Amino acid sequence: MNLLITNARPYGEGELVDVVVRDGVVTEIGAGLAGARDESVEVLDADGAVLLPGFVDLHTHLREPGGEESETIASGSAAAALGGFTAVFAMPNTDPVADSEVVVEHVRRRGAEVGLVDVHPVGAVTVGLAGEQMAELGTMARSRAEVRMFSDDGKCVNDPVIMRRALEYASALNVVIAQHAEDHRLTVGAQAHEGVVASRLGLAGWPATAEETIVARDCALAREAKAALHVCHVSSARTIDVLRAAKAAGVRVSAEVTPHHLLLTDAALTSYDPVNKVNPPLRTAADTRAMREALAEGVIDVVATDHAPHAAQYKDTEWAAARPGMLGLQTALSIVVHTMVEPGLLDWRGVARVLSERPAEIGGLPDHGRPIAVGEPATFALVDPDGVWTVRGGSLASKAANTPFEGMRLPATVTATILRGRITARDGKVAA
Ligand code: DOR
Ligand code: ZN
Numbered sequence: 001m002n003l004l005i006t007n008a009r010p011y012g013e014g015e016l017v018d019v020v021v022r023d024g025v026v027t028e029i030g031a032g033l034a035g036a037r038d039e040s041v042e043v044l045d046a047d048g049a050v051l052l053p054g055f056v057d058l059h060t061h062l063r064e065p066g067g068e069e070s071e072t073i074a075s076g077s078a079a080a081a082l083g084g085f086t087a088v089f090a091m092p093n094t095d096p097v098a099d100s101e102v103v104v105e106h107v108r109r110r111g112a113e114v115g116l117v118d119v120h121p122v123g124a125v126t127v128g129l130a131g132e133q134m135a136e137l138g139t140m141a142r143s144r145a146e147v148r149m150f151s152d153d154g155k156c157v158n159d160p161v162i163m164r165r166a167l168e169y170a171s172a173l174n175v176v177i178a179q180h181a182e183d184h185r186l187t188v189g190a191q192a193h194e195g196v197v198a199s200r201l202g203l204a205g206w207p208a209t210a211e212e213t214i215v216a217r218d219c220a221l222a223r224e225a226k227a228a229l230h231v232c233h234v235s236s237a238r239t240i241d242v243l244r245a246a247k248a249a250g251v252r253v254s255a256e257v258t259p260h261h262l263l264l265t266d267a268a269l270t271s272y273d274p275v276n277k278v279n280p281p282l283r284t285a286a287d288t289r290a291m292r293e294a295l296a297e298g299v300i301d302v303v304a305t306d307h308a309p310h311a312a313q314y315k316d317t318e319w320a321a322a323r324p325g326m327l328g329l330q331t332a333l334s335i336v337v338h339t340m341v342e343p344g345l346l347d348w349r350g351v352a353r354v355l356s357e358r359p360a361e362i363g364g365l366p367d368h369g370r371p372i373a374v375g376e377p378a379t380f381a382l383v384d385p386d387g388v389w390t391v392r393g394g395s396l397a398s399k400a401a402n403t404p405f406e407g408m409r410l411p412a413t414v415t416a417t418i419l420r421g422r423i424t425a426r427d428g429k430v431a432a
Pocket of ligand 2: 155232
């Protein structure tokens with residue numbers, strides 16, 4: 001199957017070009033290649049859109065198996081493709097937990113059947129996410145699912161003995177441990193960022209130090225084990241100082257920030273709308289500012305969505321009972337453009353770096369986040385930088401509708417997504 005993309009602007013730079021794709025690989029890039037058109041060629045007119053490598057999400061909750069009322073691998077894959085993603089890492093806090101070869105292989109196979117995005121299962125670090133006994137990381141790493149990332153996300157690997165051993169295994173297996181950094185001893189009953197807003201609303205506080213101390217501890221453990229540590233959803237400015245020092249010391253540590261922690265603050269909580277409940281919690285304006293600067297600087301490596309769909313019965317309830325989490329896949333690019341590109345903190349090369357190249361490197365995906373060049377896989381997102389849209393949770397592809405951006409008018413639209421030469425989404429619709 002062959003594809004001709006016309007009038008595209010790679011990385012938003014230079015003249016419009018045409019891109020010829022054969023068997024999923026770019027064979028020619030240049031102006032005026034439309035002559036390459038023949039009967040067998042599918043033509044995609046980019047109409048001046050920015051051509052980027054397809055996005056890679058290191059942190060997605062697809063909820064299958066066990067949480068199909070909130071999301072399935074099919075609905076989550078559709079949301080991913082519509083958001084410009086070509087690969088996602090599916091977190092293991094499912095039911096059953098993805099702590100065995102059987103479950104990770106199921107997730108991989110179902111993702112491949114759906115075929116809209118490469119679904120890479122994340123394996124659990126501990127059996128049942130219980131934090132007590134290490135799961136069989138080696139078995140999952142060597143399975144057909146080729147698990148490259150392990151995490152107990154939703155929970156922290158709180159026990160330093162287990163975290164230390166997991167990092168030693170990770171070093172030997174050449175995989176990465178992704179830590180949800182939250183010292184649970186410091187967050188018992190926590191409902192919101194510990195600060196003036198939580199005090200005023202009478203909500204128990206989640207102190208930023210619960211994140212900072214675990215990241216500091218884990219950087220020390222990763223350094224000793226010479227292991228790759230990835231810090232999930234950084235939310236506190238103080239954590240950035242820890243990361244900067246660890247990186248300067250040569251620790252193999254990477255970090256992500258979510259779109260919501262780039263934009264939203266605990267000021268949103270005054271409505272008591274549980275759509276704003278998330279873990280780690282929304283923090284202060286000083287924290288969001290620090291997140292943006294750290295992302296521009298590279299101390300935070302990537303944007304990852306923490307796409308966390310929850311069906312209405314888990315969200316439309318009083319604050320304390322509501323589950324934490326927010327949709328992210330279809331709004332991620334627009335929030336990055338709004339918070340990073342519009343203020344001049346990132347250009348399109350930078351967007352490619354934080355949404356595609358670095359996540360592909362961290363997750364160990366050799367055929368994603370590649371340069372847009374001849375001989376490389378045709379795995380792309382096409383973005384209309386002048387597009388504007390209004391977020392409506394009910395119109396998103398996810399089964400759940402819990403977006404904190406409801407009603408917001410956001411810049412930039414994903415006009416097409418292409419996975420190895422196959423169009424997976426186009427003009428807001430997924431491929432049949
Ligand atoms: O808000 C969150 N939701 N944070 C997590 O760590 C887990 C996630 C979920 O699974 O819903
Ligand atoms: Zn988490």
